[in-house]
Structures are given as structure tokens and as C-alpha cells.
Amino acid sequence: MKTRYLAGAAVLAAAALALTACAGTAGSGSSGSTKTLTLAQAQKATSVADFGGMAGLVAAANKEGHLNVITLPPSWANYGQIIQGFEKKYPGIKINSENPDGSSADEVAAAKSQKGQSTAPDVFDIGTAVMNQNLDLLAPYKVQSWKDIPDDFKDADGTWWYDYTGLMSIGYDSKKFPKGIKKLDDLLGSDFKNAVAIKGDPTQANEALSAVTMAALQEGGSVDNIQPGIDFFQKLKQAGNFLSTLPKQATVASGETPVVIQWSFNNVGWGPAAGSAGNPNWKTVVLPGTGLGSYYNQAINVDAPNPAAARLWEEYLYTPAVQNLYLAAGAYPAQLAAMKKAGTVDKSVLAKVGDAPSDFVQLSADQAAKASTLLTAKWAAAIG
Amino acid sequence: MTSLAQSRGAGVGTPRRRGARIGVGWIGVVPFGAYALLFLGIPAVLAVASGFFTENGAFTLANFDTFANPTTQKDIIGSIGLSAVTAVIGAIAGAIICYALLSMRSDGWIRTIVDSASSVFAQFGGVMLAFAFIATMGNTGLLGIIINGLFGDNTYTSPLYTVPGLVPVYLFFQIPLMVLTFMPAMEALKPAWGEAVATLGGTRRTYWWRVGIPVLAPAFLGCTILLFANSFSSFATAAALISQGGLISLDIFRASTSETVVGHANEAGSLALAMVVVMIVLMSAYGALQRRAAKWGNR
Numbered sequence: 001m002k003t004r005y006l007a008g009a010a011v012l013a014a015a016a017l018a019l020t021a022c023a024g025t026a027g028s029g030s031s032g033s034t035k036t037l038t039l040a041q042a043q044k045a046t047s048v049a050d051f052g053g054m055a056g057l058v059a060a061a062n063k064e065g066h067l068n069v070i071t072l073p074p075s076w077a078n079y080g081q082i083i084q085g086f087e088k089k090y091p092g093i094k095i096n097s098e099n100p101d102g103s104s105a106d107e108v109a110a111a112k113s114q115k116g117q118s119t120a121p122d123v124f125d126i127g128t129a130v131m132n133q134n135l136d137l138l139a140p141y142k143v144q145s146w147k148d149i150p151d152d153f154k155d156a157d158g159t160w161w162y163d164y165t166g167l168m169s170i171g172y173d174s175k176k177f178p179k180g181i182k183k184l185d186d187l188l189g190s191d192f193k194n195a196v197a198i199k200g201d202p203t204q205a206n207e208a209l210s211a212v213t214m215a216a217l218q219e220g221g222s223v224d225n226i227q228p229g230i231d232f233f234q235k236l237k238q239a240g241n242f243l244s245t246l247p248k249q250a251t252v253a254s255g256e257t258p259v260v261i262q263w264s265f266n267n268v269g270w271g272p273a274a275g276s277a278g279n280p281n282w283k284t285v286v287l288p289g290t291g292l293g294s295y296y297n298q299a300i301n302v303d304a305p306n307p308a309a310a311r312l313w314e315e316y317l318y319t320p321a322v323q324n325l326y327l328a329a330g331a332y333p334a335q336l337a338a339m340k341k342a343g344t345v346d347k348s349v350l351a352k353v354g355d356a357p358s359d360f361v362q363l364s365a366d367q368a369a370k371a372s373t374l375l376t377a378k379w380a381a382a383i384g
Numbered sequence: 385m386t387s388l389a390q391s392r393g394a395g396v397g398t399p400r401r402r403g404a405r406i407g408v409g410w411i412g413v414v415p416f417g418a419y420a421l422l423f424l425g426i427p428a429v430l431a432v433a434s435g436f437f438t439e440n441g442a443f444t445l446a447n448f449d450t451f452a453n454p455t456t457q458k459d460i461i462g463s464i465g466l467s468a469v470t471a472v473i474g475a476i477a478g479a480i481i482c483y484a485l486l487s488m489r490s491d492g493w494i495r496t497i498v499d500s501a502s503s504v505f506a507q508f509g510g511v512m513l514a515f516a517f518i519a520t521m522g523n524t525g526l527l528g529i530i531i532n533g534l535f536g537d538n539t540y541t542s543p544l545y546t547v548p549g550l551v552p553v554y555l556f557f558q559i560p561l562m563v564l565t566f567m568p569a570m571e572a573l574k575p576a577w578g579e580a581v582a583t584l585g586g587t588r589r590t591y592w593w594r595v596g597i598p599v600l601a602p603a604f605l606g607c608t609i610l611l612f613a614n615s616f617s618s619f620a621t622a623a624a625l626i627s628q629g630g631l632i633s634l635d636i637f638r639a640s641t642s643e644t645v646v647g648h649a650n651e652a653g654s655l656a657l658a659m660v661v662v663m664i665v666l667m668s669a670y671g672a673l674q675r676r677a678a679k680w681g682n683r
Contacts, residue, residue, distance in 0.1 A: 105641045127643050193538050194523045200627045203645050204638040245545040246627035255524045372645045380455040383628055
């Protein structure tokens with residue numbers, strides 16, 4: 001019943017779009033290059049040219065009037081401001097932000113279970129491991145500034161492209177730990193009792209896996225061998241310093257989780273930058289040595305209910321203004337190198353956040369799979 | 385009041401009218417039946433069935449390999465242990481409260497307050513409850529501040545972030561749930577029975593041992609099983625407090641949403657089946673006990 005009703009609605013919507021399409025072409029002699037696409041055509045558009053330029057894309061997106069984003073917490077990489085900025089720039093489009101605290105796997109689950117419905121996510125901000133299992137859910141598209149994204153940061157066909165990476169960092173309450181944190185082993189000291197938390201279970205959350213990998217890099221391991229990282233957390237647990245609760249902005253503000261190992265953009269976002277909701281004494285350190293990051297990917301749902309708005313969102317994210325917003329939160333945007341060259345990077349923000357380290361690694365798909373296998377076997381026993 | 389209404393209902397109805405009433409009653413049950421089927425039956429079947437398939441939809445038994453993993457085994461035992469402990473403590477404490485309330489006027493203010501507080505607290509769970517306990521029993525919580533103030537810094541380590549630490553948290557909603565569900569059974573004890581025992585020369589102890597406990601036992605066990613299921617299926621509170629696993633509900637979450645260990649999402653289905661099996665075993669044992677009790681009662 002329900003599916004039939006929805007199918008009927010979809011047919012009607014398609015018909016309405018087709019009708020307006022006829023009206024559009026008949027009526028508009030002046031704006032000749034602007035094209036009006038059907039839903040199916042818009043879902044296959046691979047660049048702004050398919051809409052007849054930006055004006056056509058904006059018009060099509062305005063007609064849709066909605067954009068469904070998923071798993072974008074407001075305090076994560078400045079997404080709160082980025083979403084507000086979009087709604088201000090394009091007041092005709094309302095953003096529905098679903099399941100902000102969900103995982104990449106939740107994004108895929110939502111796209112599959114809500115397929116064909118108006119609530120399905122239009123765009124993804126997704127981790128590489130989950131994305132690689134679900135490439136058939138993604139529609140190829142190339143933003144206007146495609147050439148500014150380095151070649152190894154994007155799929156040649158435009159199926160996915162990097163958006164930003166954080167660096168694994170240690171956030172801490174500088175009032176409680178005035179001496180600061182210079183090296184990872186500092187955390188094993190007795191003054192850090194019940195203090196150190198990571199963002200969940202590394203066999204579930206990528207951010208927690210990255211905390212273990214960062215510890216491995218600091219303790220003589222490598223992206224191919226994260227065992228020293230597991231050993232470090234075992235020592236931390238034995239010292240009574242590991243806190244196995246899930247840190248949140250509220251626990252950082254209240255002081256319950258005084259040290260959190262997580263992405264730099266989250267540590268920055270939970271500190272003074274958050275105003276009254278943040279912890280004013282929260283400091284973020286990226287330890288010297290090899291920096292560990294993990295680029296997230298942007299991609300468009302192949303069945304996006306608002307395909308034009310989805311593509312407009314991507315164009316918006318890759319404008320210098322938004323790339324600078326990522327940077328301000330401590331998330332290094334994909335176009336940073338090109339922006340530094342073109343002079344469009346916000347220099348005061350870059351000076352404040354610090355340039356991306358020259359010695360930077362991230363786990364490849366194979367390394368991540370290997371690390372997960374090792375963690376599945378060893379993690380629970382190490383911190384049990 | 386209730387007994388009056390019941391006797392009137394039983395006395396007035398003629399057989400024909402009673403038949404008609406059953407027909408109407410059957411229609412009345414339909415919305416609930418449909419609701420239970422749509423929101424309980426079908427999702428449960430789909431969830432459990434997913435455990436028998438790969439993510440590509442092919443039949444497999446590989447998802448059951450998870451039960452060979454020592455972590456899964458430990459977490460199943462952890463879940464059963466936590467649920468059993470909080471169910472038994474909750475049931476006993478709740479029953480004692482009910483017993484205390486029995487001696488009070490049913491429309492008195494204490495009863496009214498306890499009743500309404502119980503219905504609020506029995507539903508109080510999730511992240512809110514977790515944060516309330518962090519504020520009270522966390523490392524920087526009230527209890528920690530008092531203990532550290534008395535015995536020096538760093539003497540207090542919060543027990544909250546371990547599976548045993550969930551016991552006081554769960555009791556916060558288990559005891560009120562017991563009060564809510566067990567009170568009607570307690571109220572059904574007729575004062576006349578106590579008088580009868582007294583007339584026949586029995587003591588108060590004889591009354592409870594020979595009459596009260598046997599009459600209440602089925603309801604008490606039923607409520608205990610409800611409490612067990614309530615705790616067994618709890619997720620949000622535990623997830624907010626414990627991020628490193630230790631319970632089967634957390635394992636289901638991990639399997640179905642993992643960003644790092646991909647391709648094992650359907651193990652969540654086989655874990656769900658394990659939970660269903662535990663409940664079936666428990667309910668069957670309860671049913672057997674119930675039948676035995678009924679036989680004993682008829683003798």
C-alpha cells in the first residue's frame with residue numbers, strides 16, 4: 001500500500017517536473033543556457049554544466065526547496081556554521097539534518113532503508129572503509145573547482161572526493177593539568193588517574209581506531225603495525241588512567257573526561273570556540289612526529305530525493321569561504337594547497353590553527369582492514 | 385469499588401449478551417494486535433532473520449561464528465548477570481516497598497506520591513539518566529568530591545564505567561517498575577484471609593508462609609522476569625556510560641554500525657537471536673513453574 005502510494009507520488013512529481021520543464025523551455029527565451037532537468041536527469045548530472053551553469057543549478061535546487069544531510073554534528077568541523085551559511089546564502093532551501101551523532105555505517109543504512117523516499121539522505125560525509133563497500137550508492141559529480149583538489153584526493157570519475165581531515169590530537173583541561181602534555185607517555189603518570197578517554201570502541205568507531213593508531217606512531221609502531229598502540233592503552237588501563245566512558249561535549253565541559261584523544265577539529269570545537277557550551281580551559285595539542293589524519297569523503301546519493309540541492313551543497317562546500325570554515329575548526333580542507341597558492345586561504349586562521357604537518361599519514365584501506373582485524377582479536381583483552 | 389463492579393458485571397450479563405460482548409472485545413483488540421505485529425513482531429522476525437544472510441542476501445551460518453569469540457561470550461554472560469542481579473534486587477526491594485505501602489490508605493498522599501513517582505522513574509532512562517549518575521557518582525561527581533575531600537585527592541574511582549557499575553543505575557528504574565507492576569497483586573490479598581488464618585490459630589508468619597507467599601509467587605516471578613527483560617534489552621544508558629563494550633546490546637550496536645570492522649553487520653541478527661533464545665528459555669522455565677504451582681494449588 002505504502003510503496004504503491006509513494007510510487008504514485010513519485011510519478012506525479014516526475015510528471016509535474018516534466019510539465020514545468022516544458023513550460024520553462026517555452027517561456028524562457030532570454031536565459032537560454034539554463035536547463036531544467038527532470039528528477040532522473042538531475043540525479044545523473046555530473047557537473048554544473050548539465051544544469052546550464054550555476055544559475056540553472058541554483059534555480060533547480062530552489063525548486064526542490066530541501067536538502068537532506070546526515071551525521072553532521074554542529075560542533076564537528078564547523079558544520080553548525082557551514083549549514084547556517086548555506087541556508088543564509090540560499091534561503092529557499094531548507095536543510096534537514098538527520099541523526100547528527102550517527103556513524104558512516106548509519107549513513108549507508110539510511111540511504112538503503114529510505115531509498116525512494118523524500119527523507120533519504122542527499123549527500124554523504126563518509127569514512128573511506130564504509131564507503132568502499134558501498135560505491136554503488138554514489139553518483140559521480142565534479143565540482144567547479146575539481147582541479148584544485150589534488151589527484152590522489154579524488155576518484156578520477158568523480159564518485160567521491162576528499163573534504164577534510166583532522167589530526168589526531170590530545171585535548172586536555174589546562175586548569176587540571178597546568179603542566180600540559182608534551183609526549184604520549186606523560187599520560188601514564190599518576191596525576192592522570194581516571195582521566196584519559198577516547199571516542200568509543202576502536203572496533204566500532206573510526207575515531208577511536210585512529211587514537212590507537214596515533215599511539216602506535218608515537219610508541220614506535222607504524223600504520224602497518226598498530227600493536228604498540230594497543231600495548232600503550234593496556235598500560236594506560238593498568239595504570240588506572242584509562243576512562244572507558246564515551247566523551248561528549250557535556251562531559252568535557254563538566255570535567256568528567258579531562259583528557260580526550262580525538263580529531264583536532266573536535267577538540268577545538270569543544271573548547272573556548274564553543275562559547276558557553278565549551279570548556280574555556282580546553283587546550284589541543286598535536287604531538288610532534290608523524291601526524292595521523294583520515295580524510296573523510298564527500299559523495300552524492302545516487303537516489304538523492306533532492307539531486308540539484310545535493311549538487312549545490314557540494315559546490316558550496318568547495319568555495320574558499322567554506323574551506324576556510326573547515327580550517328578554522330582545525331580540519332584541513334582538501335583544497336588547502338591550491339588555496340595557499342591562489343591566496344584565498346584565510347591567513348589569520350591558518351596562523352592560528354598551524355599549517356598541516358609535512359609528515360602526514362593516513363591508513364590505506366588495506367592497513368585499516370589489517371588494523372581492524374588485529375583490534376578485533378586484541379582490543380577487548382587489552383583494556384578488559 | 386472494583387469488587388463491586390466485577391460482581392455486578394458478572395451478575396447482569398445473560399449468555400447471549402456475553403457472546404456479543406466477546407465479539408466486540410475481539411474488535412477492540414485488533415488495533416493493539418496490529419500495533420504489536422507491525423512494531424514488534426515483524427521487526428523482530430526481520431532482525432533475527434538477517435542473522436542467517438550475508439549482506440548480499442545469500443544464506444549463511446557464518447554470522448554465528450561470533451559466538452566463538454571470547455568477547456561475545458563474556459558479553460552475553462555480562463548481560464545475563466547484570467539483568468539477573470538488577471531483576472532480583474529490584475524485585476525484592478520493590479516488593480518490600482509494596483508491602484510497606486499496603487498498610488497505608490490507598491488514597492492517602494504517600495501512596496499517591498509513590499505511585500506517581502514510580503511511573504515517572506520507571507520510564508527515566510537513556511542518556512539523561514546516565515548524566516544524572518555522572519553528576520552524582522562520576523569521578524567529578526558529588527560523591528567523588530565528598531570522598532576525595534575526606535580521604536584526600538584521587539581516592540575515589542567512579543565504578544560507573546564498568547558493567548557492575550551499571551547495577552545502581554539500572555536499579556533506579558527497576559525498583560519503581562517493580563512497585564508499579566507488583567502493587568496490584570499485593571492489593572489483591574484479601575484481609576479476610578489474614579483473619580481466617582488468625583481465627584484458625586495461625587500466626588502472622590503462618591499467614592505469609594502458607595497464604596501470602598504462595599498466592600503472590602506467580603506474580604512475583606512474572607514481575608521479576610519483566611525486570612530481567614527490561615534490563616537485558618537496555619541500551620542507551622549503558623552506551624552513554626560504557627564505551628568499550630561488555631554487554632550484548634552494545635555488541636549489537638557495534639556490529640550493526642561499525643565503521644572499522646566492516647562486513648559483519650548481520651552478526652547483529654545472530655546476536656539478537658541469542659537474546660531471543662535467552663528470553664524463550666526463561667519464559668519456558670517460568671511457564672513450567674507456573675503450571676506446577678497451579679497443580680499444587682488445585683490439590
